[in-house]
Amino acid sequence: MLRLLIFLAPLTGLALTVPQGVRKEGVDSEEMKYGGIESGQSASDATRASLASLWSYSTVTEDRYDHAVHGDQHDLLPYFQDYENTTNITAQLGSTAYLNCRINRLRDKTVSWVRRDGDEIKLLTWGLHTYSNDARFSLNFEHPNNWKLQIKYTQRRDQGNYECQISTHPPKVLPVRLNIVAPVVEIIDERGASVHEKFYKTGSTIELKCTISQMPQAQTFILWRHGDHMLNYDTSRGGISVKTDMSSSVIVSTLFIANAAPSDSGNYTCSLGDVATGSVFVHVLNGEHPAAMQHGSGTKDLCSLALVLLLSSLTTLLHLR
Template identity: 85%
Template structure:
């Protein structure tokens, strides 16, 4: 329903923006739904949410009635009755209504859309990669792309297992370069002079929202030769056999 300005109710309150509004928020972020009301006077603004045939009262005036503490009314002068949703979840997506207590009530629908960023570790061609192989003493280079981000962020973390690498000064030779010049953020991890200790699971993450991962193998010359011979399944068989040789030798020695 639109405003009543210009008719017999020319003293009634009205919404400053009367078109349907769509808000896009990133999963885990704070969503803010604006509702600017002019000439409110003795009327009251409330927020409700429709879920199926059920109507849930979220706020009434300056008071919050939702049992979910993530919802709150954040009034901004001079006339914005803003609904705030913290730590957004997928289930928060849907239609919300800002209402003015006229008779009949005036209603401004606001659609909230929740978007989850996509984090992927890719190869030089941009294809998603699950494993990467490097020779000893080479430089590890892992590229991570982050897309579908409605809100710009730079808080991108690289981890090796549980160990955070972004600010690691103990090992040396570690650097992270992040390019935010396009809609897709690219973060690249460099680790110089790779050793067998650098093998393992690497993750690139955007806070607690989304994570991409890759398994890195550091091979000596003998292991690289085994992997490079043959193709397809035989590569993995040869590689697995090379990794098992030290354990088999130790077992034979014990016998």
């Protein structure tokens, strides 16, 4: 009996020193794994050594598991999803421009937009908040990960370099170049040359052709005006029609006015909203003036008409003498 008590005493001390919540069989297995109690160690020292070994083993195991699942720590940082597809944006003058910034694994980092002009940097947005004094700028977040900068009513001065930044150390930066283009609107003659003046005779059909090019955003609504009067939906006069052709990269809009009268004379404009406008001055004349009645005539026809009138006047003066 005495021998049994002497044998159990060290084990009892070992059991009493095991912290609450650690199962004895776990310690026993670690002792077996790491060689048990060494010579000269007390039971409590052996227990602490075994627990330290157990903690070290479990930490190494967790690190290996985390590396196997998530990869290196560098791979856990945020990154831009489509870096190559968002670095050059073209927007039409007067339209709304969107600068995309899709970010994966953002976690607790913050996204900001800045405008860079040489060495000068201007903060536009920070997180979901806008810091620009220009109300046209705002952060338009698109689920799930697009921190999109929105610029309304784009102006020529908006063209330049922007950056989407992530608050890592050092910051990750996505540079974006915004280009602003203005459509080119021209009224042309039958030969395709730009014209600023046309002549028609009474009773003929006025035909004005307008071309719109350099449009990054397709639009079909072209507005025709005679002075301040809009013609697209004019039903009071009658005989007015507009045909728009988008079969090519250049939009062509043609205005037809049947049975022209002197009251149809004046300035005609073809416009794409408030962005771009082309204009032509139309003369509707009574009588026969062949030099001025050619469709598609311009300044040359006006000069020809003036020359005819001048020669006629000189001939009349010579006869009077």
